[in-house]
Amino acid sequence: MFASLWGVGVHNGGMSDFNGTIIDEFRTNSGFVQTAGFGRNLILLHTVGAKSGEPRINPLLALPDEGGWLVIGSAGGSPKTPAWVHNLRADSSVTVESPDIGGVKTQQATVTELPPDERDAAWDRFTAKSDGFLKYTETAEGRQFPIFRVSPTE
Secondary structure, eight states: OOOOOOOOOOOOOOOOOOOHHHHHHHHHTTTOBOOOGGBBBEEEEEETTTTTTTTEEEEEEEEEETTTEEEOOGGGGOOOHHHHHHHHHOOOEEEEEETTTTTTEEEEEEEEEEHHHHHHHHHHHHHHOOOOOHHHHHHHTTTTOEEEEEEEEE
16 A cells, blocks of 8 residues: 655755655645555654764654654665664654644654554554555564654644
């Protein structure tokens, strides 16, 4: 149902890749992304590169959760953890763009990595949303995908 969002950060001016296209479509269509059937199931997560210090924007499949969202570091089934996960672990304060009535809402948020018991329940929610996540485990070489809760602070 969903194509992979690799989670490769897009930074100032570098919007010629797949993620850049998704970001543009998200903003142009008030948070709706027709490409790959994402619909209104995405957020744009703004982080700061842990090593570079550069701003990054990652379009991520997001499941509504407790007034915020759950996001998963699947990297399209890559055996390598996406860079945005390292960025979140270094700095849990982020900015989020999300679909909202009549447009896109931008707000500050904090991110927490789910502990194992909560992660397992969240994993079930992701696999129920798209069986693509189960397929990703076949190429991830045993890597367990981290899941984060993004909670607005305002």
